[in-house]
Amino acid sequence: MDLDELEQRARALLPADVYDYIAGGSFDEITLDDNRTAWDRIRLRPRVLRDVRTVTTATTVLGVPLAHPIVVAPTAFHRMAHDDGEPATASGAADAGALFTMSTRSTAPIEDVAGALEGAPWWFQVYVLRDRETTDRLVGRAVASGCGALVLTGDTPVLGRRMRDVRNRFVLPSNLGTIESLDRPGNLADQDPGLTFDDIAWLRDRFGLPVVVKGVLRGDDAVRCLEAGAAAVWVSNHGGRQLDGTIATAAALSDVVDAVGTRAEVYVDGGVRRGTDVLKALALGAAAVMIGRPVVWGLAVGGRDGVREVLAALAAELELAMALAGCASVADVTPDLIA
């Protein structure tokens, strides 16, 4: 499967403004593009003559055994892409053995999404809203529904400005709401621009779950997250949708990995479209690699099956890339693979 082709198929199916909302980035989309090309610029140094009769992509993320390190990143408004919405995405992810991250901007109730997972592990992405009571209630429902970790988004104190949406005068379709306002479609609660490192411990202690901070791009911030109680950090620039001109995630990863060392897991998203990109991320020190837009394209084109196919294809590509790089297991994917 070629994910660029898949995107074009999804584009043909979706209203233009919906496609643009999903595909676009902020301002001049410098970071959106750079996220992609930054992986392409990295060169691999594969090993030869290793026994790869058995290659396994199996790994653990925050101690949870997974078939592979490919994880569904949180993305908004799945019912815009497909009527089946987030439950279909969650099911498809589970079918492919991929950890699913549910977004605060989900257009289906938390419980429905959790139910669709049928016991597969999942995480809940938390936008801390100005209305902390609502936040508390939403996270509480996610925890009650069995999420395994809380992903605290740290890069969205305010929304980035996306020129495609400005030009399209994009608004969420009037029949859709998100989990805090499913009964009041179109009324999205604002995020809290006053969020600080102190909120990490609050969230962890309030719900007793590990907190992963998403949006970290600097080693010093990563260290502060861990010192403030985070269980892991997630290198992301929000898919190039927030501060344009931000460093590509592939370029930021090493700084964060070096600063974190062995203290915690580091994840990465942004522009990953091939199993070789996943291999590069793992070689640079990522413990898991998150996929955003391609999952939504899969959902748009094929619903649950489409999601499964995207993730299964990436996992298969990773397995192939590992074999060709002489790596029988994720532990064999070490920094010396990078030129």
Added chain:
Amino acid sequence: MDLDELEQRARALLPADVYDYIAGGSFDEITLDDNRTAWDRIRLRPRVLRDVRTVTTATTVLGVPLAHPIVVAPTAFHRMAHDDGEPATASGAADAGALFTMSTRSTAPIEDVAGALEGAPWWFQVYVLRDRETTDRLVGRAVASGCGALVLTGDTPVLGRRMRDVRNRFVLPSNLGTIESLDRPGNLADQDPGLTFDDIAWLRDRFGLPVVVKGVLRGDDAVRCLEAGAAAVWVSNHGGRQLDGTIATAAALSDVVDAVGTRAEVYVDGGVRRGTDVLKALALGAAAVMIGRPVVWGLAVGGRDGVREVLAALAAELELAMALAGCASVADVTPDLIA
């Protein structure tokens, strides 16, 4: 607002040779283009989880409090772009809280421009002419009209050769003059190619105002300016209109900032089109960021309102960029934001 789109709207309104005069650079326009791409090549390392409930772009420039560090650079012949000319530009700048720099090549009388500012702070850009008496008289009028500093242009001993103007056989429309010759349209007085560092102290002492030297691209020259009595230096290559092949201002800024240290403020212009460019300039050590052509496009398209909209949009973009970078104030915009 997208400033490239604005430029295209202005282009549609203006005579082709006037558009080219404003938009063009010297010879092969290498530096013109490089000024733009040099900002794009710089990558940011935003911070997460900072309290940005209140973000302020407020700053001071030469001790004068300003709503933001975005300043109008001096540009010539505004009545070519819009009948309302420099007074409209000045009013629009004041409306947007932007410090205005009036050009010696203004097509409206100094007093009219000063009047349009209604007390808002402004600077006067000085071309020292071969005819020093005229220079003295013009600067005297600017000082009498309340300008707060004198911007001595150091990069124009002679004019750069702009091939668009050569091909268009561009001449200033016959009904327009500049401030030294409003009564003799089309007769521009020549600049003095004998200007040296000694003229800084002369200008400062003659008029008792701080002198900012514009056109500095080297640390050693910046230090000489300060030693010769300059209050600040302004990194500029005249918008790519003088020596083609000159280093982009974004690339020259660090050298000047390093050489100047804390002794004086450093400003920069050239190719700034986004709030993220302003953020990058501040992070590299600039105390203010000057905007040239986009202001003229705003003037051409919308007169006073157009100017205000350009500057207000940039200021809003800067505020957004600061929030997304985790900076609550200009003081938070430090070099570690640059990758």
Added chain:
Amino acid sequence: MDLDELEQRARALLPADVYDYIAGGSFDEITLDDNRTAWDRIRLRPRVLRDVRTVTTATTVLGVPLAHPIVVAPTAFHRMAHDDGEPATASGAADAGALFTMSTRSTAPIEDVAGALEGAPWWFQVYVLRDRETTDRLVGRAVASGCGALVLTGDTPVLGRRMRDVRNRFVLPSNLGTIESLDRPGNLADQDPGLTFDDIAWLRDRFGLPVVVKGVLRGDDAVRCLEAGAAAVWVSNHGGRQLDGTIATAAALSDVVDAVGTRAEVYVDGGVRRGTDVLKALALGAAAVMIGRPVVWGLAVGGRDGVREVLAALAAELELAMALAGCASVADVTPDLIA
């Protein structure tokens, strides 16, 4: 002769899917393209005023005297390109004084190919198959037919995924088989993904011939190959057909040469299209330079004569490049020629 033009002539003659099979690389063809541009990026520092009345490209490879260091790399399925198949390629190579490497994926019997060489030196490329007995039988036939060395391919434990072939649903034409299954067309035996360094000594000892390991891209792997009994290493990424994103061979060569030192010869293939590319490879330390696709284009366009012309043209270009670089012999082609 311009090899890009030759490729276009071959493209016009061949079925589209056959052309794509030969021309294509894996996934996004990043490495396929990079192999080419990596040579172009290298700059030469020619010498002047050297006596080049007599320039000789003569050299030895594994002790065998050759007219030049240009060698035919093993490529598959020559009867797809031309009815005369591998015997024509072998004859053409011999006509041009080029060492020929026969592929395990040859579509003509080993003995026919060997016969066509009429005593010229040749090597046999070994895919160790899951079925070791078949492997043993094939290599035995090659040895009995007079091959001078065994080229053990180390980079193909499994096949890379080539999107052109996926889109074209490419299959080997039903009338063709390869040497292990000429009587069972279309049934290609799988390679053994369990191949390790230990197999080098096995192969060498079993057949008493020097073993060259093909597909090495790292200095550490090269050293392990030599320690395990290899006579030489061949820097290759399989023409960009295996792990996409792999370092270009021109970029990997120095690392391998540095690690190997004077212990063994190092060869290189990938993207070589000009005599100047060969000169660069030699200057970087390669003892021979292998040519893949252009030989097949020559075969497609002109059969035996086409192969000869490609190789003779490259050898003539090398001689010319040597003269222009001030090198009278291959020994004069030293690293200082590289900028």
Added chain:
Amino acid sequence: MDLDELEQRARALLPADVYDYIAGGSFDEITLDDNRTAWDRIRLRPRVLRDVRTVTTATTVLGVPLAHPIVVAPTAFHRMAHDDGEPATASGAADAGALFTMSTRSTAPIEDVAGALEGAPWWFQVYVLRDRETTDRLVGRAVASGCGALVLTGDTPVLGRRMRDVRNRFVLPSNLGTIESLDRPGNLADQDPGLTFDDIAWLRDRFGLPVVVKGVLRGDDAVRCLEAGAAAVWVSNHGGRQLDGTIATAAALSDVVDAVGTRAEVYVDGGVRRGTDVLKALALGAAAVMIGRPVVWGLAVGGRDGVREVLAALAAELELAMALAGCASVADVTPDLIA
């Protein structure tokens, strides 16, 4: 004047194969293109506030006072470009105050060219032919006609392969000969591929004139030239017409200048199209900058006047560039101007 436009005007006037012969480079024209872009990639650091009321481009080359450091490089077959041929080129160069270098491949007699110069200084470019007697006779005539130095071409033991000429089946028009064979049109004598450093002293001693070695691209070769008796070295890759992939002259210049130090003058040609290119070359240490193809375009378009206009325009551009860089004289053009 824009030299790229001039080239297009010449192209419109000339037979396609003649244009290609002049414009083209060897093989893939990598070096041809790189020569141009290498100058464009260099960035300048102009100085401000220098007294440039009087700017002079005056200099000396090998002790001869010249109005500017712009020199006509030797190029072949001027009667192909214009019926007036080399005498017109020489006259135009003299008109513009540019030192003229006459080529061994001149299509007009040495004495006619010398006469056209009317006492202006000129050099004679020497191809040492296999037939040394003819060489001796030709150089003798040049010396007798008053040439001031001999330019020994060191980069052409054999001719580079130029694909345009191959495709066009280019041959020198049958009515033209060069100075060694004006009576036998089309019969060019071969250069001697056995030329070595020893021939420098031979040439110098035989004719008592300073010898400049043209085609040097390496510091070590430059030193050997000087040790062998050369008066100066000329950094050139023959306009990208010999070894393709050779380092651009702008990139090679520093290495040669560093190796030579103050012992001798270093010149450079290749891709110079602007006064800013000349400024960059001088700043990198060149004592003179040679112009090849643009002179021929000027000749083709305007004969003697066309040549003068090209050279005068470049000299004027250099003077302007010097003023804008804060350089009142060639001595002010120092390496710190380069970023």
